Amino acid sequence: MREILLLSIVTFSLDIFSANAQNMPEKIDFHRAVNIAWAVDPVRTELQVGHHSAKARSSAAGSWFAGGPTLSGEYMDDHAIGSNEGYTTYQGGVSVPLWLPGQGSATRQVASAEAASLDEQLNVEHLSLSIRILDGAAKAQIARERLKAANQLYEYASRINSLIAHSAHMGESSSSESQIAQSEMENARNEQALAQEYLENSQAELEVLFTQPVEVDLSHGADMAHVRFVEPRDMEDNDPRVKAAHKNVEAAQANMKLARRSFMPNPELGIDVIHEKQYGSPWDDRVGVNFSIPLPSEVRNTPIMSEASNRLASANSQEIQARRMVHLEISRVRARLMAATAARQTTRIAAANMQKRAAAEEHTWRVGEATLETVMQAEQAACNAQFANARAEVEWHAATLRMMIAMGITP
Template sequence: MNHAMRPVLSASVACVLAWGTFARAQVPRPGPSFHEAVGMAWAIDPIRTELQVGHNSARARARAAGSWFAGGPTLSGEYMDDHMLGSNEGYTTYQGGVSVPLWLPGQGSATQQVASAEAASIDEQLNVEHMALSIRVLDAGAAALIARSRVDVAHVLYDATARMATSATRAVHGGELASTDGQMAQAAMENARNELALAQEEAENARAALEVLLGHPVIPDIARYGGADVTHARFIAVRDMEENDPRIQAAHHTVEAAEANMKLARRSFMPNPEIGVDAIHEKQYGSPWDDRVGLNFSIPLPSEVRNTPIMSEARNRLASATSQETQARRMVHLEMMRVRERLIAATTARQATRTAAENMDRRAEAQEHAWRLGEASLDMALAARQAAASTRLACARADVEWHVASIRMLIATGTVP
């Protein structure tokens, strides 16, 4: 047997270094930082545009509520004469007026408070969307990196099985190996080829999904963030972390907007009264022209038929906002615990899989060497290679997930690294 062919990866090379070599080979230029990637996604995020329009609208409503009157002026006019009655005595009347609705006591300031509270709520919703977008970028970037590591592992496995299949074919032709072993080696190589094709498909899909999110065909370099960033981060108490979470802040501002709306509903206990000026210009039979000027007012009286639905809707809105705030606090508290535990578990998994990958690489090399010397069967050598590939992929996945958990912890503290 020919002993010159050696495995592509030496036993001393960890799977993390193998992943780094592959990433550098596939990406000629270094990818953007995670912070830059989030900025790319934020610049083209459609939800951000929608929320900004809503914020501007709420601010405009707050400014409009500072008007002296509760609405725009109303113009009225009348024209009457006696010609349609079949007479021509010269009775002609022109009448016109203008009136404006008045604020009820405290209604104007309550309207401003509602609009301002809604604008503040949308401000926090922007922060919530930015946080959610950061997590989406993180997950998409991690999926792309893991998919590329799967391609890397599949390449290594295919190279190893192809090398063993070539040696087995020569051995079969030389009468040194049974044909069934040659068929086994060819089947292993074809399975590795199929795995490589599937891995390349997954990598392309992950890359396309990330490009749609970022607007650029790049993969963020999340490997630069790790335990040192978490260690040096300025942590605060868990309670303060929860209170500063934008999801809780948004829910709290929604409650404030609902409370302001309840106050406005109480202030709007009746339709707005109107006051205005009328002018009359008329001509009567046998009399000179007559002009008159006067005031007019209209005061609709309160009605339970009108007020009850308004108050009911305001109460329902406040109850819903209060319930959502309670649910948001519970959800954020649970998520904080999960993020912390995920980081602890990811740290352990990273260390364990790295050691396991190194050991499985050594075992695969030893089994292949023993097979070439006739001291081990082919199926054992192939199984060792497959097991080494699976462990190496688990190692690369654990390494990416550790970086993801570190960044997720930083995001939970209110920092986008």
């Protein structure tokens, strides 16, 4: 019976371990994380479809004619007016719209420019996705460090509470010390629960980008020792957002050229065939040419030119705003990296000093020269300093990776 019970306990423990192992997120580096998220990014699929559509429009604009052929037909006889003399006419024709001078090449240029713009939009989405992954991974890693500090504080508070409870049982501690120890342990437990909630929320936000649980390790790839220095102006020019805005300007310019080439509706040219029968005469066939040339009109052309002008003005404005935004962002990224580097050094020293202070306060408490409240405050300050150090380390790695991304490097 004892062997069966022991086997059941072992089996149950293995099942729990297996389930926890399956639920544990996979730990990957930043470069692989970007590739995984890019493969399942819905915006990428949307932009690729739009790119293929623009290429198809460019190919279709290479047609000989501006549109599909138009068929026309007529049938007339004299029965409708009460006569039956045998006057019958069959008439049919086919016509095709013609390109205006330069309109076909302008249409192809618009489609090609839109395809190039969508190519840059793909790069913009890749950049945006990389930044979202970086921010989400940093948030999740900071949440793990917070939970680690909370666990450390709870373990310490629980150990102190056990010591106080034992000494109170032996009559060596007062009730106030027991209350302080119990209160500090409960506060640590509350912080532990809050840290766990924060971790789960940040992990869920990151999981949305991957459609699976993952843990992104930012410590790998954040090495700028062998990275070539890039001038800030070159960083702005090479930024996908600036390039995409410039491609939109080129597409708007091509659209303006197309609007000028479309100064009138497309003329049509075709062939007509008449097959008729007259009273007392044999069948008569005739073949001719038909054409239709709509004349230019301000009522039609003014809205087309106005829309093209508005699109060009909007594209120029967006390019200027994109360059200003990227310039400001690069300045902020550089400032963040310098601040993170300084914080990484100072918090490391502060954490070491606070840890020594906490150990010294505990020693003085054990010899009866300090209060328990002072010891718990020192330990909490040490845990906070340790968490600040770990957070500064994560933020430094994130700032380094962000700087590399701004330089056009995908770590």
